[in-house]
Amino acid sequence: MAVNHITDAVRALIGLRSDWIEACHPVEASEVRRFFQALMDPNPRYWDAASPAAARYGGPVAPPGFAVHAFRRPPDEIEDPLGADGDPEFDGTSRLVRRGLPRVPVPLRGVLNGGYEYEFFSYPRLGERILCRSAYRDITQREGRSGPMVLIVVEDEYATGGEFRPLLKSVSTLITR
């Protein structure tokens, strides 16, 4: 192994869990509509309070995976995500793996999303707050064809409401190289 990116500083992150972080605003009808229209999934459970689904869920709900994308630029983040204006190398993505977790200090640039494992428990209703806490489950290095790759396995738990009703759990693998 030419370079070992799994330094003590990286190893110290394994197992680290963030506090609960709240999404930038509660679930809104138009955000749900944007989501299902962009997904092209006009299921009445997402918008029709009179649908049979609404009886099961207590009203229209957001799509199952909605919570995963509910953590966007909060109003208190002044840095413009398009702000690397002029840097022709800037790819538009944040190098922050999760809000609430420190960056993984590896000098690799490219980030690939390797995949997800989801486990679903409930769906958020309109007006409900979405919360998430994340943990680094594992960080390992592998030798790829084009050099070393660091695999970052992140576990996210999503919950909603004052009672922290579980929404879903996700285990995802990010590949940096």
Added chain:
Amino acid sequence: MGAIFEDVEIGQEIPRLVKGPITTAHIVRWSAAMENWHRIHFDWHYATQHDGLPDVLVNGSWKQHVMIQLVTDWAGETGWAWKIAFRFRGMNLPGETLTAWGRVTGKEERGRFGVVDLEIGLRNEQGAEGTPGTARVVLPRRGGPPVPYPFDPAVLAG
């Protein structure tokens, strides 16, 4: 109406979900809805000249929700799409039509409910498999109660 455990056979295909042809407008709409500003999805110069891609790319985040829709649609309002896992393997470009598919690989009675395992995927017209994965769905038994909501895996114990 959602599927009933007793009606499910191993090897059976669940209803497919067809999306497309995907245009750049679809990709832009998704990127904007997610506030995902990764340039490979909408900046053609960046995608092709900086990253050396053949074109802008269909968002992986969009494909994952198509997979989730495939499984939740089949589970219906009486079953529960419990677990879904997949890997991102291939890239998809504007102009492609994508078909999400699933096939039953196993079934098991668990208490008053049934658990069904699926293999799932998302193919383009050339048959290239971009998002292979698996899913586990909880279904009601014939004449039995619907799967309780919110879902608690403990209901499968007894």
Added chain:
Amino acid sequence: MLKVRTVEPEERWFEDFHEGQEFPVITRGPMMVGHQVRWAGACDNYESEFHHDEYVARAQGLPGIILSGPLMASYLLTAVTQWLGRHARLVRFFDQNRGPTMPRDMAHLHGRVRRAYEQDGRCLVELECWITNQRGEVTTPGSALAELPRRPGGGR
């Protein structure tokens, strides 16, 4: 709930403005396709494909993607609200889509007071505003009218 770290426009009063006064130029850019995509998302409108699809834009005889006119106008309108300060209330705004703004273009936002006057007991500031690109071409000429309060207690 969320700690807000935003930028409040400065405190300015009617007396702070006079005819011919030039405002500091605000520069946006280089513009990127991402700015257009974010705007399309805010408007929830993806219909005009030449705004985000390089192939469609060229097929329509355009040199490439053109950013939305109302997006550029909205940058200009926002600049006006910054120049006039936190007490100003916009009364009117006007803009013209004269020249295209494309990805990698710069947008320099200019403003100048045309008139500061009182009418029927209202204190009004009229200004002209415009966007120039990196070649100095005016892409978006405009104008605005705003009402401002007088400085409390009078004097400067």
Added chain:
Amino acid sequence: MTAEISDAEIEKHLASLIGPVGEPVTALVEFGAVRRMALAIGDLDPIHFDEAAARARGYRGIVAPWPLLWLYFFTCTEYEHDFPFGRATVHGQDEYEFHEPMIVGDRITVTTAITGARLKHGRVGRLGQVVSERRFVNQDGALCAVLKTTLFRR
């Protein structure tokens, strides 16, 4: 084809456009939509994000930046432009009139009409000019804004 249509026919077509477009549509002003717009245009004034800051400045609640009118412009009225002449339609200019601010939680009713349509002869030939007007009224009947959009057909 387009060359053959007479000025009189064009003028008749344009005159037929004048009048209301569709039914009035009501939309809720949501925080998420305000936030999206404020971030898209780079307006970081706290009145668009923080209720306390907005109230301290004398507003009823979180204030929508005026360009949010474009969200309702695009999502409230279905409107096809189909001209029997010319080759291209260009979004020429916009005139805004502002009154009562739009506040998160407001229900804004948008009423659309074509208020002007005429044929001009410019340097490069015939130029159709169509003005559509959208009026934005809140739940209390207060006029919030008027947006006049001019399209050029050439």
